[in-house]
Amino acid sequence: MSLRKPPLPRILLNNVSCLRNAQQVLRNINVSIHDGGALVLTGVNGSGKSTFLRMLAGFSRPSAGEILWNGHDVTDSGVFHDYKLQLNWLSLKNAIREKFTVLDNVQMFEVLEGKFGKSMDALELMGLGRLANEKARMLSMGQRKRVQLARLLALDRPIWLLDEPSVALDAEGVKLLEYIIAEHRRKGGIVFVATHLPIEIEDAMFLRLPQRFPRRKTMVDLLD
Numbered sequence: 001m002s003l004r005k006p007p008l009p010r011i012l013l014n015n016v017s018c019l020r021n022a023q024q025v026l027r028n029i030n031v032s033i034h035d036g037g038a039l040v041l042t043g044v045n046g047s048g049k050s051t052f053l054r055m056l057a058g059f060s061r062p063s064a065g066e067i068l069w070n071g072h073d074v075t076d077s078g079v080f081h082d083y084k085l086q087l088n089w090l091s092l093k094n095a096i097r098e099k100f101t102v103l104d105n106v107q108m109f110e111v112l113e114g115k116f117g118k119s120m121d122a123l124e125l126m127g128l129g130r131l132a133n134e135k136a137r138m139l140s141m142g143q144r145k146r147v148q149l150a151r152l153l154a155l156d157r158p159i160w161l162l163d164e165p166s167v168a169l170d171a172e173g174v175k176l177l178e179y180i181i182a183e184h185r186r187k188g189g190i191v192f193v194a195t196h197l198p199i200e201i202e203d204a205m206f207l208r209l210p211q212r213f214p215r216r217k218t219m220v221d222l223l224d
């Protein structure tokens with residue numbers, strides 16, 4: 001009989017709740033994720049998907065419970081300093097600098113990180129290679145999302161927090177997104193995805209957040 005302990009999950013949410021504006025948004029969440037794992041968050045508008053990602057990113061603190069990274073509470077300042085360097089956050093705000101080139105818009109994140117050399121390949125993979133030297137102001141919505149995805153690849157941090165990553169992407173863009181998520185996980189990366197849109201992520205865990213308030217009748221009900 002082996003007495004070896006099972007490995008700690010890389011990230012553990014232990015009975016976590018979260019308030020926003022003094023209102024309970026998340027209640028008693030338990031999740032454990034090992035390297036290579038993926039969690040897909042679903043739920044209606046306002047159910048707390050972005051709040052969940054914000055909390056993992058350290059923008060909101062749990063009101064109860066704890067978030068452990070390698071067994072350490074991420075709200076401890078010493079732990080958070082190292083933990084936040086593991087994270088790559090993709091939000092609906094794309095932080096595109098309109099007057100910079102498309103390549104600069106990826107490379108500046110890489111340089112800030114003290115890294116170099118992956119931005120062009122990342123843009124090529126996302127189908128934007130031929131636009132690399134154009135000004136970012138001429139990018140469409142979907143192309144802007146592809147720039148954000150190229151940043152993920154160029155920065156190459158292990159934990160991805162993706163808020164609605166497929167919004168504005170065409171069918172090929174969604175396939176690319178699914179591909180880079182699969183590759184990232186194959187290398188041991190962890191992915192959290194909050195989404196309304198269907199996305200194929202092999203062996204992902206799904207967490208459907210409950211609606212916060214009983215729904216009142218809307219225009220859609222009246223049309224039925």
Ligand SMILES: Nc1ncnc2c1ncn2[C@@H]1O[C@H](COP(=O)(O)OP(=O)(O)OP(=O)(O)O)[C@@H](O)[C@H]1O
Pocket residue numbers: 020021025043044045046047048049050051052212
């Ligand atoms: N800046 C804010 N300040 C206070 N409360 C907020 C703020 N943003 C959102 N909330 C509240 O937090 C709750 C959860 O919002 P959140 O954005 O996490 O939901 P969501 O599931 O991501 O929604 P959506 O599907 O619309 O993106 C909402 O009910 C909202 O009222």
